[in-house]
Amino acid sequence: MKEKKPIILQALNPSDYFTLAMDEEIRQENMPGSLCGFGLELSTPPDFEVLQARIHEFGERFPLVYASLQQQGKRFFWCQREQNIPLFKQHIDDNKTDGFHKKTVLELLNHQQAREDISPISFHLISSDTQHTFLLRWLHPFCDARGADLILKYLCTEDPAKRAKFDLPKLDSLVNLQLEKYSLWQKISLFFKAKRYITQLDKLSSIIHADISKAPKNLNFLPFTMSIEQTQIINQLARKQVGMTGTSLYYLGCFMRALHRMNPDQSGEAYCAPYAFNLRKNKALSPVLGNHVGALFAQAPKSILHDRNALFQHLKQENKQVIRESLDYAFLPVMLAASWLSLKKHGKELRQSYGSGSERSSFWFSDIGKSDLSNQPFFNSEIQKVFHLCQVTSPPALAFLCCQMNEQLTISYNFVEPLFASVWIEQLHSYMLEELLMPTDE
């Protein structure tokens, strides 16, 4: 008997494919794939009934949340399931378990499930006597970090008329829209420009601190929230050091120096970090779902890490050059072409340096920026802290994720054990804090 073909709801776009390739790479390491999370620590229990109703409404508004990611031929699609998986789950600590909240978050992020079976997005309320955590967990091909932020914003928006404005106007994949602006020859020219840029980056071998003699077992994370005063100082120092155009570069430079201080003799010639930039306009409420990012790299040779001014100058120059030469958009045709590769080949292209075949990324980096949830109530509760999670390939087995909310900077270090240990990350953070708060030479 012929097997019934599932109903296709939506095809993946080029930017989704690169996160799917990473999902496959992580799965090949016996890890759960590219699961990501946004966590909110709440002051009091949120209004459960209203929250549940709002999540239900969200599911009705965006039915893709119930879909299953499936391969048909060479391509992947979001397909309809026979039965919807519940979107919202509550986890209650009946036994007063030590570290119940973090333990539950990690169980959810480390949960292994076939790609076809896993829910693309799920919402979790973790409750104990004194603590309340809301976790949004999603599979990266389903949406990007900005999309997840928009989903949280949607949930928090009280006014139905304002909620109706999300995802309007209905936009096609922004990668495709950007690519449509170029002729075929321009696309080809951009493709080769990006290839040349990557070849240039790959001339320096990347410094990787993970102990790659060990097999990855599980993801762990350590979040740190700075005080308002510390955040103000960091913002002022970032402004002085890199100017108005580069807060992310300040974090990147400080993080590279903190890593260098952990072991200045670590082999490799440069730190290299991929980071995504958003194709959505700022403050836009559309598109909510899907990935709408391009990729960039920040690379700094070991030889300049001892000199803060030289390092920040270098990162700034590099970033300016990338934008001036349209290298940011140059990766979009590469993304489009790579989406036709097998996931294995795609993953290899994304991760391995041309020539040496070694890992290109020293760490993954994401600056989510100023959160739209700042000073907003969350179902009659107050958001006290946030944290961010993402599964990462091993190596580099390390991701640096940050955002500012309620005028406080939060850094979430995500790392794969046993390639990294918590005690190492704690030491790294103490260096990072010193770097972030280090006065400029002026």
Next chain:
Amino acid sequence: MKSKIREFIFNELIFVAEPEQFSDDEDLLEAGLDSMGIMRLIIYIEEQFGVTLPDSEIDPDNVKSFNCLQQWVLQHQS
């Protein structure tokens, strides 16, 4: 000049529901112009109007509104 800058900002960088209602004195930073956007804007202005805008002058006073931006660019055009 101002209309070209407006077009670039609203088409490429920030979402405003009714751009025509956005005055030349309104705060662009409040409206969502971020560090990456400022970098793109400066490179666009430099290429479009043939000016060089020094890094040392990139501060809120020069980029916070369309009027400020125009004034800044004009200083360097002359």
